[in-house]
Amino acid sequence: MSGIGPIEPGEGTHAWDTHPAEPPAVTPAAPGTPPPRLRRLLADRRRAALAALLVVGLLTLCALLYATRPQEREPAVSRPPFPAQVVDVTYLGEHSVPPGTRPHTFAFEVLLSVDSGPPVTVTRVSQPYAGASLTSVPRAPFRTEAGSARTIVITMHVAECGTVPENAGLPFIDVTLRNTRAIQQQSFILGPRYAHDLSRALEVACSNESP
Structure with a gap:
């Protein structure tokens, strides 16, 4: 009498993992470090402040150059002699x-x-x-x-x-x-x-x- 034994898994067959996958480990931030979103906001503000300072510096330089430009003398009005x-x-x-x-x-x-x-x-x-x-x-x-x-x-x-x-x-x-x-x-x-x-x-x- 021939019996049927348990079916062996074929090649390339894996057993179901009965344990859920663990989430990747997250390295905790150093104490006092702002979160990434806040860091990006601070970096954007610094760039905006530097751009504003650059604009103010350029405007100040232009104003200084304009104020110190050679003045064109108005033609003197000729007065009759005594x-x-x-x-x-x-x-x-x-x-x-x-x-x-x-x-x-x-x-x-x-x-x-x-x-x-x-x-x-x-x-x-x-x-x-x-x-x-x-x-x-x-x-x-x-x-x-x-x-x-x-x-x-x-x-x-x-x-x-x-x-x-x-x-x-x-x-x-x-x-x-x-x-x-x-x-x-x-x-x-x-x-x-x-x-x-x-x-x-x-x-x-x-x-x-x-x-």
């Missing part, structure tokens, strides 16, 4: 007075020129001697353009011979000038020729004290 800087008065010589002119009177010519700038107006012509008076042709005020000149005839009348010098050393005339920049009174010394002619004219004018 009238006394551009006016010249030159003595030309004696001028004859018309017949019948009152005694103690003589005349001479000067040339007034304006070099540059706006037109210059002569508002007054005077001389330093209290005992004499003068008039001019053309009469003040008169204007002279830049780059031009005009002849002025100055007629002087001596009212009191005792108040004028017999020998003028450095005689001058005072001219009040005006342009768009300023009003100035300028004294013009007309040179030794004018001094000689003036001294002689005063001597002739005062040689006869009759009115």
